[in-house]
Amino acid sequence: MPTPRRPHTGSRRNEEARAAILSAATELLAEHGATGVTIDRLAAHAGVGRQTIYRWWSSKDAVLLDALIHSAEHAVAVPDTGALRSDLEQFLRATFEAAALERNRRALITAAVAAQDDPNLAEALDAFLAQRRTALTALIERAHARGEIPATAPIPLAVDQAFGVLWYQILFRPNALHTTATDLAAALTTQLRAAP
Amino acid sequence: MPTPRRPHTGSRRNEEARAAILSAATELLAEHGATGVTIDRLAAHAGVGRQTIYRWWSSKDAVLLDALIHSAEHAVAVPDTGALRSDLEQFLRATFEAAALERNRRALITAAVAAQDDPNLAEALDAFLAQRRTALTALIERAHARGEIPATAPIPLAVDQAFGVLWYQILFRPNALHTTATDLAAALTTQLRAAP
Amino acid sequence: MPTPRRPHTGSRRNEEARAAILSAATELLAEHGATGVTIDRLAAHAGVGRQTIYRWWSSKDAVLLDALIHSAEHAVAVPDTGALRSDLEQFLRATFEAAALERNRRALITAAVAAQDDPNLAEALDAFLAQRRTALTALIERAHARGEIPATAPIPLAVDQAFGVLWYQILFRPNALHTTATDLAAALTTQLRAAP
Amino acid sequence: MPTPRRPHTGSRRNEEARAAILSAATELLAEHGATGVTIDRLAAHAGVGRQTIYRWWSSKDAVLLDALIHSAEHAVAVPDTGALRSDLEQFLRATFEAAALERNRRALITAAVAAQDDPNLAEALDAFLAQRRTALTALIERAHARGEIPATAPIPLAVDQAFGVLWYQILFRPNALHTTATDLAAALTTQLRAAP
DNA sequence: CCCTAAACGAGACGGTACGTCCGGTCTTAAT
DNA sequence: ATTAAGACCGGACGTACCGTCTCGTTTAGGG
Numbered sequence: 001m002p003t004p005r006r007p008h009t010g011s012r013r014n015e016e017a018r019a020a021i022l023s024a025a026t027e028l029l030a031e032h033g034a035t036g037v038t039i040d041r042l043a044a045h046a047g048v049g050r051q052t053i054y055r056w057w058s059s060k061d062a063v064l065l066d067a068l069i070h071s072a073e074h075a076v077a078v079p080d081t082g083a084l085r086s087d088l089e090q091f092l093r094a095t096f097e098a099a100a101l102e103r104n105r106r107a108l109i110t111a112a113v114a115a116q117d118d119p120n121l122a123e124a125l126d127a128f129l130a131q132r133r134t135a136l137t138a139l140i141e142r143a144h145a146r147g148e149i150p151a152t153a154p155i156p157l158a159v160d161q162a163f164g165v166l167w168y169q170i171l172f173r174p175n176a177l178h179t180t181a182t183d184l185a186a187a188l189t190t191q192l193r194a195a196p
Numbered sequence: 197m198p199t200p201r202r203p204h205t206g207s208r209r210n211e212e213a214r215a216a217i218l219s220a221a222t223e224l225l226a227e228h229g230a231t232g233v234t235i236d237r238l239a240a241h242a243g244v245g246r247q248t249i250y251r252w253w254s255s256k257d258a259v260l261l262d263a264l265i266h267s268a269e270h271a272v273a274v275p276d277t278g279a280l281r282s283d284l285e286q287f288l289r290a291t292f293e294a295a296a297l298e299r300n301r302r303a304l305i306t307a308a309v310a311a312q313d314d315p316n317l318a319e320a321l322d323a324f325l326a327q328r329r330t331a332l333t334a335l336i337e338r339a340h341a342r343g344e345i346p347a348t349a350p351i352p353l354a355v356d357q358a359f360g361v362l363w364y365q366i367l368f369r370p371n372a373l374h375t376t377a378t379d380l381a382a383a384l385t386t387q388l389r390a391a392p
Numbered sequence: 393m394p395t396p397r398r399p400h401t402g403s404r405r406n407e408e409a410r411a412a413i414l415s416a417a418t419e420l421l422a423e424h425g426a427t428g429v430t431i432d433r434l435a436a437h438a439g440v441g442r443q444t445i446y447r448w449w450s451s452k453d454a455v456l457l458d459a460l461i462h463s464a465e466h467a468v469a470v471p472d473t474g475a476l477r478s479d480l481e482q483f484l485r486a487t488f489e490a491a492a493l494e495r496n497r498r499a500l501i502t503a504a505v506a507a508q509d510d511p512n513l514a515e516a517l518d519a520f521l522a523q524r525r526t527a528l529t530a531l532i533e534r535a536h537a538r539g540e541i542p543a544t545a546p547i548p549l550a551v552d553q554a555f556g557v558l559w560y561q562i563l564f565r566p567n568a569l570h571t572t573a574t575d576l577a578a579a580l581t582t583q584l585r586a587a588p
Numbered sequence: 589m590p591t592p593r594r595p596h597t598g599s600r601r602n603e604e605a606r607a608a609i610l611s612a613a614t615e616l617l618a619e620h621g622a623t624g625v626t627i628d629r630l631a632a633h634a635g636v637g638r639q640t641i642y643r644w645w646s647s648k649d650a651v652l653l654d655a656l657i658h659s660a661e662h663a664v665a666v667p668d669t670g671a672l673r674s675d676l677e678q679f680l681r682a683t684f685e686a687a688a689l690e691r692n693r694r695a696l697i698t699a700a701v702a703a704q705d706d707p708n709l710a711e712a713l714d715a716f717l718a719q720r721r722t723a724l725t726a727l728i729e730r731a732h733a734r735g736e737i738p739a740t741a742p743i744p745l746a747v748d749q750a751f752g753v754l755w756y757q758i759l760f761r762p763n764a765l766h767t768t769a770t771d772l773a774a775a776l777t778t779q780l781r782a783a784p
Numbered sequence: 785c786c787c788t789a790a791a792c793g794a795g796a797c798g799g800t801a802c803g804t805c806c807g808g809t810c811t812t813a814a815t
Numbered sequence: 816a817t818t819a820a821g822a823c824c825g826g827a828c829g830t831a832c833c834g835t836c837t838c839g840t841t842t843a844g845g846g
Contacts, residue, residue, distance in 0.1 A: 007810080007811080008809095008810065008811070008822060008823045008824085009810095009811065009812080009822075009823090010810065010811025010812040010813085010820090010821075010822070010823090011810095011811065011812055011813085011819090011820050011821040011822060012811085012812070012821090012822075013822070014811095014822070014823070017822090017823075033312075033313065034312075035313060038800085038801060038802085039801075039802070039803080040800095040801075040802090043824090043825095047824090048823085048824075049822095049823060049824040049825060049826090050803085050804095050824090050825085050826090051803095051804085051805085051806095051822095051823080051824080051825090052822075052823060052824075054803065054804080055822075055823090059802095059803085060801095060802090109309065109312060112367050112368070113230075113305070113309050115368075116229065116230070116302075116305060116367075117229055117230075117231050125368075126368070129368060154379060154382075154383055157361075157376070157379050157380060157383050158383070160361045160364055160365070160376070161357045161360060161361055161380075161383070163360075163364055164357065164359075164360025164361035164362070164363065164364035164365075165353075165356050165357055165360035166360070167360065167363055167364050167367065168356060168359055168360035168363050168364070169356070169360075171308050171312075171363065172308070172311075172321075172322070172325060180353075180356070183350060183353050184353065184357075186350075187350055187353050187354070187357070187387055188387075190387055190390050190391060190392070191383055191384075191386055191387035191390070193390070194386050194387065194389070194390035195386060196386070203841080203842080204791060204792045204793085204840095204841065204842070205791075205792090205841090205842065205843075206789090206790070206791070206792090206841065206842030206843040206844080207788090207789055207790035207791060207841095207842070207843055207844080208790080208791075208842090208843070208844095209790095209791075210791070210792070213791090213792080234831080234832060234833085235832075235833070235834080236831090236832075236833095239793090239794095243793085244792085244793075245791095245792060245793040245794055245795085246793090246794080246795080246834085246835095247791090247792080247793085247794090247834095247835085247836085247837095248791075248792060248793080250834065250835080251791075251792090255833090255834085256833085256834095406817075406818070409817095409818080425704065425705055426701075426704070426705075427705050430805085430806060430807085431806075431807065431808080432805095432806075432807095435819090435820095439819085440818085440819075441817095441818060441819040441820060441821085442808085442809095442819085442820080442821080443808095443809080443810080443811095443817095443818080443819085443820090444817080444818060444819075446808065446809080447817080447818095451807085451808085452807075452808095498704075501701065501704060504759050504760070505697065505701050507760075508621075508622075508697060508759075509621065509623055517760075518760070521760060546771060546774075546775055549753075549768075549771050549772065549775050550775070552753045552756060552757070552768070553749045553752060553753055553772075553775070555752075555756055556749060556751075556752025556753035556754070556755065556756035556757075557745075557748045557749055557752035558752070559752065559755055559756050559759065560748060560751055560752035560755050560756075561748070561752075563700050563704075563755065564700070564703075564713075564714070564717060572745070572748070575742060575745050576745065576749075578742075579742055579745050579746070579749070579779055580779075582779055582782050582783060582784070583775055583776075583778055583779035583782070585782070586778050586779065586781070586782035587778060588778070595797095595836080595837080596796065596797045596798085596835095596836065596837070597796075597797090597836090597837065597838080598794090598795080598796070598797090598836065598837025598838035598839085599793090599794050599795040599796060599836095599837065599838050599839085600795085600796075600837085600838065601796070602796070602797070605796090605797075605798095626826090626827060626828085627827075627828070627829080628826095628827075628828090631798090631799095635798085636797085636798070637796095637797060637798040637799055637800095638798090638799080638800095638829085639796095639797080639798085639799085639829095639830085639831090639832095640796075640797060640798075642829065642830080643796075643797090647828095647829090648827095648828090
């Protein structure tokens with residue numbers, strides 16, 4: 001569904017074009033997968049000249065990463081139920097559900113791969129991941145503040161385990177994404193509480 | 197270091213060429229990253245005609261996956277120290293150390309991505325991953341048999357956690373691969389023992 | 393040498409900008425050749441906005457043709473020595489010398505090519521060429537009026553020969569432009585006098 | 589009329605592809621003019637990959653020049669009637685008629701322009717022009733050998749005049765190409781015979 | 785001992801996508 | 816109303832790879 005023409009805004013960046021590009025990126029990614037998104041298709045679908053993409057992003061992958069980050073911005077809220085296990089469960093369910101959406105899953109993989117070769121993208125992706133890590137860390141630290149888990153509990157490692165299972169399943173077991181969150185919340189709660 | 201010429205073996209497959217291709221794949225992957233491995237470079241580096249690659253593999257990614265699997269063949273032995281924690285620690289240390297090698301890390305990532313789009317590769321990679329999962333599962337189940345952990349311990353999930361952390365760090369924190377195994381072994385031991 | 397900034401003249405056309413554009417066109421043409429003149433460079437070199445060029449000319453080629461015509465305005469005077477051969481020699485020497493200047497040569501070629509595809513430019517260039525033809529024709533006709541050449545002398549064809557040699561050498565033998573005029577004057581004089 | 593598929597000839601150059609490209613170049617030039625020939629169209633029209641063009645020619649202009657030269661190879665024969673004037677007339681008529689064909693005219697102009705910026709093309713075009721000049725020079729020198737014209741006759745200049753008129757009319761008076769040759773032959777004959 | 789069939793190195797081929805460059809249009813904010 | 820600035824759409828360019836095809840050569844192994 002190629003976007004219709006829009007007026008452009010003179011010597012200032014055209015925000016409509018920007019939005020059209022990002023949303024075209026998301027749509028094409030969902031529709032054709034990472035391989036199927038080409039700059040030409042992206043430009044045509046957004047109703048935009050190719051140069052307009054390169055003027056603001058350094059590569060196709062940069063657009064896709066940007067699209068991912070913007071789409072995930074309003075994604076997962078940090079719950080506060082007063083108990084670690086239910087907090088964890090809500091957070092992880094929302095996270096795993098979001099990742100289970102095919103377009104998100106593809107965008108995440110694409111971004112992860114792109115970041116391997118491009119330091120700028122690596123930095124941007126790192127910021128994105130750090131934000132998610134920070135959220136989960138804060139959630140667990142509240143449990144610590146409540147005295148629910150001992151001071152020795154290895155919180156950063158638990159965070160790695162949570163996101164590790166997430167990415168492992170994103171990559172290799174997408175169908176499991178719908179069912180893992182609850183068990184994982186339980187297991188991590190057990191682990192943190194039982195820290196020596 | 198382009199491979200020197202070799203005689204070919206008439207109407208039978210030339211095993212030297214096969215080996216040269218696989219080792220060229222590994223070298224190029226370590227040297228230039230996934231993006232930098234092209235069929236042309238691969239063929240030139242192995243001192244091989246391009247068609248010789250396509251005669252035996254279906255695509256570039258298939259070669260890389262094959263190279264990965266062969267390089268991992270002599271991989272991690274399953275230890276048996278009589279205690280879950282030390283078994284886990286040895287297994288994970290060996291695993292994480294192997295993944296920390298740049299050439300392995302890149303090969304793993306490349307294979308994981310390639311498997312997203314190609315069912316044949318997905319199957320081959322799955323077999324590879326399943327082998328590792330089976331090894332770790334067996335290790336943990338011995339602890340169960342010894343009565344070291346309760347029957348309710350979620351073994352498959354613990355396996356996911358272990359390999360999840362591994363892949364998460366492969367993708368996003370390669371420098372952490374050297375330091376995580378011990379802590380992870382401890383955390384998982386705690387978790388499994390404390391299962392309700 | 394980018395033109396320094398100048399104040400603009402409000403709602404009246406800025407003649408300084410016009411002059412800056414034409415002279416930038418000439419300079420860039422001399423410096424980089426026809427291919428090297430782009431609207432961007434032209435505007436930057438003249439210290440002018442791009443639209444200012446398009447407001448007053450229909451295309452890049454129109455600017456270049458305009459520049460050519462203006463630079464040729466003070467061109468070759470028609471001599472009157474009383475003898476065909478010396479008149480011809482003076483006229484042709486001045487003409488060939490002017491064409492031998494690299495900036496003029498390139499401007500002429502550029503204009504000739506541009507006129508192939510654009511009727512408006514063709515018309516403008518035709519007017520320019522016709523002026524030169526008229527001058528030379530008048531020069532020869534004076535010789536006819538003096539009885540120096542017979543009535544049967546093919547004057548228009550001689551004019552074609554003179555400008556033909558000029559353009560042939562502009563295109564293919566620029567180094568010859570400095571040496572041909574005298575001999576050509578002699579040859580044409582011979583030819584015209586000997587007409588049956 | 590895109591050329592149908594053809595087998596290609598392995599690791600040796602495919603002559604059919606070469607011929608298809610050259611003939612597509614000629615056709616497109618005649619049909620769309622120099623501006624309308626793009627590498628994409630050329631490749632599509634010849635049923636050829638784009639790289640196949642770049643493998644053998646350095647640029648679009650090089651293809652067009654090559655096409656021109658090949659099409660002109662069998663063009664104008666050198667007549668030998670035993671008299672300068674009729675020899676000249678036949679040669680020039682054939683030459684001017686060939687140039688009057690729109691596709692040849694456009695090819696010649698395109699080649700002339702391309703040669704301005706590319707030394708390799710300039711060399712190739714020079715060789716082409718030199719061949720034509722040599723033919724005409726030989727024709728005139730036969731008249732000298734027969735004693736038909738004096739030793740002082742400026743033969744190279746006469747050759748310049750002939751081709752000068754040709755190119756002048758190619759550029760600016762294409763309609764005159766059909767009518768000039770006879771008069772030009774007469775004028776040059778007069779001029780050469782009357783040399784002092 | 786020769787003859788055939790397969791595998792080999794080489795590299796041209798048809799294609800697809802890339803990222804750059806430029807032409808000509810449009811809008812803004814300043815003069 | 817004109818200017819400098821510069822973003823915009825469109826589209827050609829030349830490069831890099833992919834996977835296929837063909838060539839001429841080499842070798843093993845069956846007749």
